[in-house]
Amino acid sequence: MHPVDSTTTAEHRVLQLEEALNEAAQINAELQSRDALKTQFLANISHDLRTPLTAIITHAEILRDGILGPLSEKQRDSVASIIGGGRQLLEAVGEILTYARGAANQLTVSPSEFHIAAVVAQVAALNEPLVVKKGLSISVDATPDVPSLVADREQVTHVVSNLLGNAIAFTPSGGRVWVAVTTRSERGTTQVQVEVGDTGIGIAPEHHDLVFREFAQVDPSPSRRHHGTGLGLTIARRLVELNGGRIWLESQLGEGSRFYFTLPVGDPR
Amino acid sequence: MEARPHILIVDDSADVTGALRVLFEETGNDVSVANTIRDAVAVADARTIDVMLLDLTLPDGDGLSVLATMRARATEPRVTAALTGRAEPEIAARCTAAGCRAVLVKPVPIAELLRRVREWTV
Numbered sequence: 001m002h003p004v005d006s007t008t009t010a011e012h013r014v015l016q017l018e019e020a021l022n023e024a025a026q027i028n029a030e031l032q033s034r035d036a037l038k039t040q041f042l043a044n045i046s047h048d049l050r051t052p053l054t055a056i057i058t059h060a061e062i063l064r065d066g067i068l069g070p071l072s073e074k075q076r077d078s079v080a081s082i083i084g085g086g087r088q089l090l091e092a093v094g095e096i097l098t099y100a101r102g103a104a105n106q107l108t109v110s111p112s113e114f115h116i117a118a119v120v121a122q123v124a125a126l127n128e129p130l131v132v133k134k135g136l137s138i139s140v141d142a143t144p145d146v147p148s149l150v151a152d153r154e155q156v157t158h159v160v161s162n163l164l165g166n167a168i169a170f171t172p173s174g175g176r177v178w179v180a181v182t183t184r185s186e187r188g189t190t191q192v193q194v195e196v197g198d199t200g201i202g203i204a205p206e207h208h209d210l211v212f213r214e215f216a217q218v219d220p221s222p223s224r225r226h227h228g229t230g231l232g233l234t235i236a237r238r239l240v241e242l243n244g245g246r247i248w249l250e251s252q253l254g255e256g257s258r259f260y261f262t263l264p265v266g267d268p269r
Numbered sequence: 270m271e272a273r274p275h276i277l278i279v280d281d282s283a284d285v286t287g288a289l290r291v292l293f294e295e296t297g298n299d300v301s302v303a304n305t306i307r308d309a310v311a312v313a314d315a316r317t318i319d320v321m322l323l324d325l326t327l328p329d330g331d332g333l334s335v336l337a338t339m340r341a342r343a344t345e346p347r348v349t350a351a352l353t354g355r356a357e358p359e360i361a362a363r364c365t366a367a368g369c370r371a372v373l374v375k376p377v378p379i380a381e382l383l384r385r386v387r388e389w390t391v
Binding site for chain 1: 296
């Protein structure tokens with residue numbers, strides 16, 4: 001080939017590549033702006049759902065507490081169900097909002113120093129009534145020599161709460177749930193490890209990856225026994241990773257589940 | 270406090286203000302409601318407010334700006350608590366900096382809301 005021809009061909013190719021790159025950049029920008037719109041939409045919807053829910057729950061609590069006059073036991077039970085349903089819905093709305101913000105990289109970490117044992121004790125205490133109601137037993141094992149963490153306490157609380165909530169939800173009456181905190185060494189650093197276990201229905205190994213995927217339910221059928229947004233573990237994984245840790249599970253179908261997450265001791269940033 | 274405490278609820282949702290009005294009226298308080306910053310300022314001009322429960326997003330602007338306006342007119346409530354749908358630390362910090370005594374995430378369990386307001390009005 002003549003040298004001039006080959007230069008011309010090369011220049012032409014470079015031009016073509018530049019055009020393709022520009023086009024890709026434009027598509028990317030458009031996708032990002034659409035994604036931002038979707039996130040904003042989810043945030044708005046979440047706000048619009050919270051407002052009427054606030055009114056419903058407040059009115060129902062006013063009735064339940066007898067502020068407008070005494071209720072019969074049956075009436076009180078009925079009103080308590082309205083409050084329970086409302087709070088459940090509120091939690092789902094909150095999850096959608098957290099997911100949307102996570103997907104848009106709008107979740108920020110506000111680190112502070114705290115003891116994981118205190119968080120575990122607080123979450124366990126909050127879940128105690130549910131544990132009793134379901135006929136389960138719960139044990140918490142947090143060794144006192146576990147070093148304090150520097151992480152986002154609210155986010156870590158959310159993760160523990162999500163894992164324990166799942167353990168309770170997926171364990172039939174008579175079963176056992178537990179939380180154990182230990183330290184471990186990983187790649188030369190000290191990590192705090194939290195285990196949330198149960199003797200519940202378990203998860204088949206082929207579904208282990210699926211449970212952390214957004215909107216995934218191991219049983220997606222409309223008749224499924226366990227409801228939720230399918231975002232809880234996706235959010236838990238994102239929050240753990242944002243704080244510099246990792247999350248995984250060990251489980252067999254019918255043999256209960258053990259979820260673990262680690263967080264590094266020291267500042268995650 | 271000799272008279273009934275005067276509580277101002279500032280929120281653009283009539284559903285929310287309706288519920289809180291019932292709660293506080295039935296538990297021995299005088300209640301005023303404002304759906305906008307302008308209305309809130311007008312209520313404060315007319316009568317001293319003991320406790321203001323303040324939503325952050327109002328149709329005519331940032332709810333927290335009410336505090337600065339009232340301060341300038343010497344009508345600031347004795348206690349202001351922000352009522353917000355979101356609990357992010359940066360929002361809480363903004364509320365505290367603007368002069369809020371507490372930041373409460375909606376829906377606040379009524380037992381907690383009544384306990385707080387009683388503390389602030391004794």
